[in-house]
Amino acid sequence: MFEEEIRFIRSLYGQGRVPLHEPSFFGNERKYLDECVDSTYVSSVGPFVDRFEHDVAAYTGAARAVVCVNGTSALHMALLLSGVERGDEVVTQPLTFVATCNAISYTGAVPVFVDVDADTLGLSPVKLRTWLESNADLSGGECRNRTTGRRIKACVPMHTFGHPAKVDEIASVCREFGLALVEDAAEAMGSLFHGRHAGTFAGVGALSFNGNKTITTGGGGMLLFQDADLGAYAKHVTTQARVPRGWAFVHDQVGYNYRMPNINAALGCAQLECLDAILADKRETAEAYKAFFAGRRGFSFVHEPDGARSNYWLNAVLLESREMRDAFLGETNGCGVSTRPAWELMNRLPMFGECQRGDIANALDIEARLVNLPSGVRRKEMSCVS
Amino acid sequence: MFEEEIRFIRSLYGQGRVPLHEPSFFGNERKYLDECVDSTYVSSVGPFVDRFEHDVAAYTGAARAVVCVNGTSALHMALLLSGVERGDEVVTQPLTFVATCNAISYTGAVPVFVDVDADTLGLSPVKLRTWLESNADLSGGECRNRTTGRRIKACVPMHTFGHPAKVDEIASVCREFGLALVEDAAEAMGSLFHGRHAGTFAGVGALSFNGNKTITTGGGGMLLFQDADLGAYAKHVTTQARVPRGWAFVHDQVGYNYRMPNINAALGCAQLECLDAILADKRETAEAYKAFFAGRRGFSFVHEPDGARSNYWLNAVLLESREMRDAFLGETNGCGVSTRPAWELMNRLPMFGECQRGDIANALDIEARLVNLPSGVRRKEMSCVS
Numbered sequence: 001m002f003e004e005e006i007r008f009i010r011s012l013y014g015q016g017r018v019p020l021h022e023p024s025f026f027g028n029e030r031k032y033l034d035e036c037v038d039s040t041y042v043s044s045v046g047p048f049v050d051r052f053e054h055d056v057a058a059y060t061g062a063a064r065a066v067v068c069v070n071g072t073s074a075l076h077m078a079l080l081l082s083g084v085e086r087g088d089e090v091v092t093q094p095l096t097f098v099a100t101c102n103a104i105s106y107t108g109a110v111p112v113f114v115d116v117d118a119d120t121l122g123l124s125p126v127k128l129r130t131w132l133e134s135n136a137d138l139s140g141g142e143c144r145n146r147t148t149g150r151r152i153k154a155c156v157p158m159h160t161f162g163h164p165a166k167v168d169e170i171a172s173v174c175r176e177f178g179l180a181l182v183e184d185a186a187e188a189m190g191s192l193f194h195g196r197h198a199g200t201f202a203g204v205g206a207l208s209f210n211g212n213k214t215i216t217t218g219g220g221g222m223l224l225f226q227d228a229d230l231g232a233y234a235k236h237v238t239t240q241a242r243v244p245r246g247w248a249f250v251h252d253q254v255g256y257n258y259r260m261p262n263i264n265a266a267l268g269c270a271q272l273e274c275l276d277a278i279l280a281d282k283r284e285t286a287e288a289y290k291a292f293f294a295g296r297r298g299f300s301f302v303h304e305p306d307g308a309r310s311n312y313w314l315n316a317v318l319l320e321s322r323e324m325r326d327a328f329l330g331e332t333n334g335c336g337v338s339t340r341p342a343w344e345l346m347n348r349l350p351m352f353g354e355c356q357r358g359d360i361a362n363a364l365d366i367e368a369r370l371v372n373l374p375s376g377v378r379r380k381e382m383s384c385v386s
Numbered sequence: 387m388f389e390e391e392i393r394f395i396r397s398l399y400g401q402g403r404v405p406l407h408e409p410s411f412f413g414n415e416r417k418y419l420d421e422c423v424d425s426t427y428v429s430s431v432g433p434f435v436d437r438f439e440h441d442v443a444a445y446t447g448a449a450r451a452v453v454c455v456n457g458t459s460a461l462h463m464a465l466l467l468s469g470v471e472r473g474d475e476v477v478t479q480p481l482t483f484v485a486t487c488n489a490i491s492y493t494g495a496v497p498v499f500v501d502v503d504a505d506t507l508g509l510s511p512v513k514l515r516t517w518l519e520s521n522a523d524l525s526g527g528e529c530r531n532r533t534t535g536r537r538i539k540a541c542v543p544m545h546t547f548g549h550p551a552k553v554d555e556i557a558s559v560c561r562e563f564g565l566a567l568v569e570d571a572a573e574a575m576g577s578l579f580h581g582r583h584a585g586t587f588a589g590v591g592a593l594s595f596n597g598n599k600t601i602t603t604g605g606g607g608m609l610l611f612q613d614a615d616l617g618a619y620a621k622h623v624t625t626q627a628r629v630p631r632g633w634a635f636v637h638d639q640v641g642y643n644y645r646m647p648n649i650n651a652a653l654g655c656a657q658l659e660c661l662d663a664i665l666a667d668k669r670e671t672a673e674a675y676k677a678f679f680a681g682r683r684g685f686s687f688v689h690e691p692d693g694a695r696s697n698y699w700l701n702a703v704l705l706e707s708r709e710m711r712d713a714f715l716g717e718t719n720g721c722g723v724s725t726r727p728a729w730e731l732m733n734r735l736p737m738f739g740e741c742q743r744g745d746i747a748n749a750l751d752i753e754a755r756l757v758n759l760p761s762g763v764r765r766k767e768m769s770c771v772s
Contacts, residue, residue: 023426033419033649040409042604042653043597069455069605072643098626098637105640211429211647218428218647219455240484247715250730251484254491254737257458261597261604263419263649267428329633344636351640 002331005299008292009337009374012285018374020338021314023216026382027274032266044239046262052269053222056207059272060197062224064231067260068238071186071208074221075103077258078204079154081223081234082180084109088153089145089356091131091179093123094345095363096158099208100184101346109153112145113347113357120305121316121366122165123157129173131358136177143177147356152177158184161372162214162313163305164193167201182206185224189214190279190311199224204234209264214278214311215271217264274384279311281377286312289373293317298324302370315373316342322368329371342370388717391685394678395723398671399760406724407700409602410763413660413770418652430625432648438655439608442593445658446583448610450617453646454624457572457594460607461489463644464590465540467609467620468566470495474539475531475742477517477565479509480731481749482544485594486570487732495539498531499733499743506691507702507752508551509543515559517744522563529563533742540566545574545584547758548600548699549691553579553587568592571610575600576665576697585610590620595650600664600697601657603650660770665697667763672698675759679703684710688756701759702728708754715757728756 009018036042049067057065068074084090086108092100094113101111114131117124136143136152143152155174157165167183174181185191185199186208192198199205205224209217223238225231236242241255260268271278286303293301300318304310319325325341332339345367346352347360395404422428435453443451454460470476472494478486480499490497500517503510522529522538529538541560543551553569560567571577571585572594578584585591591610595603609624611617622628627641646654657664672689679687686704690696705711711727718725731753732738733746 023428025423025426029423030420033423034416036604037411037415037419040411041597042409042602044605045597070643070645098641099643102626102640102642211427211431216428218422218649219430219643219645240488245730246712246727247719248726248729251735251737254488255484256488257456257485257605259456259605261650263604263653264647267649326632333633340634341632343634344631349637351637 002328005296006332006335006337012288012378013374017336018338019376020340020372020374021212021376023211024278024377027384028270029267032270033263036263036266042263043261044259046265048262048265048269049260052265052272055269055272056222059275060200060224062200062226063228064225066223066231066234066238067265068221068223068258069260070219071206071210071221072099072103073258074206074223075099075184076106077234077238077256078182078206078223079103079107081204081230082154082182084153087150089148089150090154090156091128091152092156093158093363094347094357094360095121095160095342095366096184096346097186097343098346098349099186100156100158101352104156110150111346111352111355112152113355113360115358115360115362116160116366117166118362120163120165121160121302122163123170124362125166125169125173127358128155128170132173132177138178141178143179152179154180154182156182156184159188159191159198161316162187162191162311163302164188164191164198164308164310167193171201187213187313188311190275192309194307200226203227209268214282214313215268215275217260217268220260220264220268274382277382277384278377281379282312282375285375285378286315289315313375315375316370317373318366318369319371320369325369325371337374339371339373342367388714391682392718392721392723395760398674398764403722404724404760405762406726406758406760407598407762409597410664412768414656415653418656419649422649422652428649429647430645432651434648434651434655435646438651438658441655441658442608445661446586446610448586448612449614450611452609452617452620452624453651454607454609454644455646456605457592457596457607458485458489459644460592460609461485461570462492463620463624463642464568464592464609465489465493467590467616468540468568470539473536475534475536476540476542477514477538478542479544479749480733480743480746481507481546481728481752482570482732483572483729484732484735485572486542486544487738490542497732497738497741498538499741499746501744501746501748502546502752503552504748506549506551507546507688508549509556510748511552511555511559513744514541514556518559518563524564527564529565538565540568542568542570544570545577547702548573548577548697549688550574550577550579550584550694550696557587573599573699574697576661578695580693586612589613595654600668600699601654601661603646603654606646606650606654660768663768663770664763667765667768668698668761671761671764672701675701699761701761702756703759704752704755705757706755711755711757723760725757725759728753
């Protein structure tokens with residue numbers, strides 16, 4: 001039934017097993033790893049840690065970037081730094097990876113689900129305003145949920161598959177309702193919204209460098225700050241809150257061991273040198289998918305939103321129905337072409353099933369019909385700037 | 387004043403700057419890292435992750451070993467798996483690294499401090515029993531603090547500097563009072579107590595492979611289980627509680643991203659091949675220190691406890707007084723020989739200052755007089771079994 005689609009994907013990725021996304025190493029990865037071993041600096045302190053923070057800040061335009069051990073820890077820390085406390089509520093989207101909601105849970109807060117936009121797949125500023133107007137009261141600068149009585153402290157839009165959400169409008173609603181904005185940019189390394197890098201619109205943004213992402217550190221994440229002082233404080237809290245004293249250290253608060261080891265940062269530095277080449281390759285693939293699916297009935301390619309430049313981390317198409325989606329998933333995966341459905345919506349997972357939610361019609365529709373397509377780098381060689 | 391001691395340390399470690407402890411890479415570290423890059427398996431799934439778990443279980447005699455992203459996350463998970471909940475109390479020692487108490491805090495529990503033994507530097511079973519008899523009531527299998535009314539759920543001895551605590555006697559007191567035993571074996575990779583590996587006496591033990599430890603994965607930790615089913619459950623919870631469904635995954639509870647990336651596990655596999663050679667080298671150094679300090683007035687070398695075989699992670703001496711300690715720290719560090727005092731006692735840190743504590747005379751005495759000495763591997767070459 002989907003022979004032509006499979007033939008097209010194989011024209012891009014060849015005849016073997018086609019993964020959904022795998023890392024691409026074309027640059028200084030081996031060299032930098034060897035440097036770590038030779039110098040013995042493999043652990044939480046080392047030149048690549050500092051350099052990776054510096055280079056990511058420079059690339060994204062953040063005032064300060066702070067490494068974390070993975071994207072989940074970066075999100076957890078972003079929420080803590082935004083003042084989220086036990087018993088609070090945090091608004092997010094139901095169409096996201098589970099790490100968004102897990103991180104909210106770690107703080108002792110509870111997620112509330114507001115719909116996504118059909119064009120961005122990210123949190124809808126219009127639906128956010130509608131939900132807040134119907135469900136929240138602002139008094140004394142604090143936003144409270146009328147039903148639960150709990151404080152609504154923060155809002156976490158996620159840049160789904162690397163497509164930027166309408167984060168300027170979301171920021172405006174957050175300001176109006178006194179919510180802290182935390183950007184879950186885990187999937188959005190290299191994505192721009194109106195020319196500005198995803199993750200730099202909020203007080204705190206979080207990136208991920210997991211192995212399935214556009215660039216990887218094995219496992220790793222990064223916090224992005226517009227306020228360098230807050231970034232410096234984050235560095236303190238994520239590195240066990242150490243304060244030098246005499247010939248040793250003391251600790252001035254409960255800190256976290258969210259440090260990224262130097263070997264992981266080494267991989268990150270090498271990958272970052274290749275990021276622009278990787279993005280160009282992925283964009284070509286996205287353009288090819290877009291052109292192909294423009295001519296295919298029953299498929300609608302998810303292209304980058306207006307005003308945005310997506311990293312096209314994972315390409316996606318919407319099919320006509322859940323049944324067609326399931327048939328497509330079965331046929332492609334059955335012949336070694338990896339595709340996958342959208343994540344199960346968060347409100348359907350047992351631990352978040354009781355969480356409050358607004359109208360989530362778009363998320364329901366997208367979850368039923370979306371399929372992610374193979375999206376890894378296709379070039380076998382690449383020259384990266386060192 | 388300490389010319390002879392400095393001369394002796396330099397006879398072991400040479401004339402340059404002498405670090406306290408640095409990693410030693412003599413084996414397959416570069417080779418295994420290259421294999422990760424070549425295969426693209428650098429992230430949270432990969433053959434080195436499985437192998438490292440298997441090899442550490444085999445080495446320690448644990449029924450199951452589960453990697454974590456660092457020792458702190460392993461301790462946090464060990465406490466959660468032992469049933470520690472918000473509002474509980476957890477007994478531990480005041481002489482420990484801050485990660486022990488941070489992990490207790492993450493669960494929402496509160497530490498209670500019981501003294502260490504002078505001969506092991508680890509939690510004292512006698513002081514533990516004394517404190518429990520004076521402060522706790524057992525009813526319905528639950529142990530409650532008479533003063534605070536809180537449940538005392540667990541006990542976390544730490545094997546200080548790699549010297550095993552009297553974990554058999556501690557286990558016996560814990561059984562009697564209905565406490566879960568969690569072994570903080572972060573510093574004790576390679577240490578044995580009555581022939582059995584540290585971390586395998588409790589329901590759950592936690593190892594660390596931070597860069598300053600006997601062997602390293604850059605950053606990393608490991609959970610050790612006697613119950614393979616509990617180990618399998620830990621693997622589920624530390625890997626985001628994923629359950630396969632169709633062509634994707636769902637998640638059946640709030641999980642954690644405590645996964646160790648394959649590149650870090652690769653380093654661990656190479657290091658583990660060298661562990662016995664590293665331990666032999668460190669033991670020689672400890673014997674040399676022991677012989678030297680036996681003839682020095684005012685110094686008492688901390689040797690391995692009776693019935694134990696220590697990894698001698700960090701060698702330590704007790705000086706006669708805090709003043710003498712401070713003079714020794716100043717003189718050694720002043721000439722490039724790294725030494726350091728014991729950690730500030732946990733009950734003196736601001737976040738744990740209000741925690742209940744028993745008589746901690748030994749911890750106070752040790753903290754005032756102990757100095758850690760350079761303890762890294764001295765050999766420049768080493769043949770490791772592959």
